[in-house]
Amino acid sequence: MKTAIYRKEHFNAAHRLFNPSWSDEKNSATFGKCNNPSFHGHNYELIVKLVGEVDPETGYVFDTKVLSDIIKKHILARYDHKNLNLDCEEFKTTNPTAENIAKQIYNTLRSLIDSTLDLKVILYETERNFVEYPA
Amino acid sequence: MKTAIYRKEHFNAAHRLFNPSWSDEKNSATFGKCNNPSFHGHNYELIVKLVGEVDPETGYVFDTKVLSDIIKKHILARYDHKNLNLDCEEFKTTNPTAENIAKQIYNTLRSLIDSTLDLKVILYETERNFVEYPA
């Protein structure tokens, strides 16, 4: 049977939700307060899950210190203290919902983590709203 | 691959655990302090999980504001600041254990949420005791 390891990190970012192909009215009706053109922001809590076999020599599935360093270098450096809409290429045409941010983080990490390990991303936008990709 | 979204809400309720077809002795031996005929209570934390495809127009699996409104209207209005045994028809004949409350919430929400979305209910009775339905 395999084992899962989880590593939690966090970043603080500004964003707004909107669809550039829609009218302002439709954007406002759909996204409400989250559509504020001046942006709002969140303390995002990010949990990365890896599933695999335990290495009998180390007792690790994957060294969480190394995982933390990968997340810091490739995810936090990109999103922490940023405006997701203005500062991040990937959200200039994609709406930075929690769902889309989680998928983007997954895609970034998937290419960096050995494919023998299953990968899942859990992202808390607030304590009450969070997402998981893949489900 | 699909994405999961989660929404957390809470309600405060009184309850007692007992089986009306059993003797007082058996009820007390089985349910201990939870069998107190005067009731006790909890701050229930409720997490609702939906799994589906991300809508490319909104970037949402499901609008968490709409999900919150559904939970408030159909679950919190029914259970918040209530006595589950005395005030709620469904627990007059069913023991209001966390397992049974979670299943009841699932059944109520299942009929209100589009069937293309998978649904799961997680219910914390205390920080140390919680349940998930379906597992």
Next chain:
Amino acid sequence: MKTAIYRKEHFNAAHRLFNPSWSDEKNSATFGKCNNPSFHGHNYELIVKLVGEVDPETGYVFDTKVLSDIIKKHILARYDHKNLNLDCEEFKTTNPTAENIAKQIYNTLRSLIDSTLDLKVILYETERNFVEYPA
């Protein structure tokens, strides 16, 4: 300078808020959902704070294991899995608001803890509502 120690415990109880000298209408208008005659309930989180000198022989202001035992014997045994209004003499004539429960706990503990130690009680009724006595 003195040092403070804190010990956290919890209990689950049912209660309702009402003033027996008022009309049902006034009780309902004042206490809203909390006035439900069938009761509701909470997971109360209790924090007890003692302030004093550190004993140079033990390095303790007060042994938190002993403090925990005192709280379990004199507070939790009295309130855990109880209906505060029905099961507890002290709340038959006093409204079991968080303020009044905290004061009652303070009075009980004050007589049990050496008077050279300052005592404070912090009581969480929910994660969002809590009280402190004395302030």
Next chain:
Amino acid sequence: MKTAIYRKEHFNAAHRLFNPSWSDEKNSATFGKCNNPSFHGHNYELIVKLVGEVDPETGYVFDTKVLSDIIKKHILARYDHKNLNLDCEEFKTTNPTAENIAKQIYNTLRSLIDSTLDLKVILYETERNFVEYPA
């Protein structure tokens, strides 16, 4: 002896730290990542503390439901899902640090809460950085 009551609320906002009378270099050197001109954001947790006598008729220092409504109307409506620098007059000339936001919230609430009650504001910018006013 008096009793304290606490009420916790939250809001999500964007901000950036900068001093308009300083050069870009000095702003960047002083505020680091928090100086990002595109803004970043936080889930602010706000705790409001009131200290006073318990009303013997209600058992309340102050009705937390009323306090919550005051905070929602006068604080959350003003800051939730806003850009503090762009959308809020008071932070056009004052740097929206946690210290200054807490003081602003205090000043707003002080005029709305009876002066017989002592008032304190605790504001969490992140789980690791928080402030209290007055200390």
Next chain:
Amino acid sequence: MKTAIYRKEHFNAAHRLFNPSWSDEKNSATFGKCNNPSFHGHNYELIVKLVGEVDPETGYVFDTKVLSDIIKKHILARYDHKNLNLDCEEFKTTNPTAENIAKQIYNTLRSLIDSTLDLKVILYETERNFVEYPA
């Protein structure tokens, strides 16, 4: 559909990570601060998950009080306030990583819990590092 129940417990223990068949240099390079020969320690949070059918007579998958007693007797008595490397036979030859501790707890509980119930162990070493077995 089946239901899951979860019970959370905790224990405090010392440990160090090392592989006795490796050189000191390799151990230090691999395990870093966690290799300190004097040991360090953690507040471990343990969550045990059982999945099964709800008993129609009790409304329980499994009595969480009984589950708590099993965990206290067979896991906490063995690990709480212990040095995992020095005091526990099973970690004299196995590195006490979170992965290996979780698997050991699983193996101990698996023989004590009816095989009709699925079992999973979740172990938090810190708030930011946790594991799950089986995944």
Next chain:
Amino acid sequence: MKTAIYRKEHFNAAHRLFNPSWSDEKNSATFGKCNNPSFHGHNYELIVKLVGEVDPETGYVFDTKVLSDIIKKHILARYDHKNLNLDCEEFKTTNPTAENIAKQIYNTLRSLIDSTLDLKVILYETERNFVEYPA
């Protein structure tokens, strides 16, 4: 009126409680499980509070990034992943209770922080046991 700022950090350490001038029997009777000669350990959560005037130019009482760096350099480097009894001079003759660790941290930081700022140290040994110095 002054403002308080708080910064939270954490470290993981092993320790045991004992008084070298006492017999083994008295140590065991006094400190119970915490007296285990093989040590046990904790995830310590450390909160440092500074009280002072807000600098009108920065809007800060004190830069929390600078405070974090001071804590990392002078406290975490000394205690994180250490055995407090074996690795730290100051606890070779002083019992490493939470009270004594907090006082030691206070003394270290007091000499590093400008004396115009009031300083307080809050130390969580577990979620349920914590101390504050000075009270």
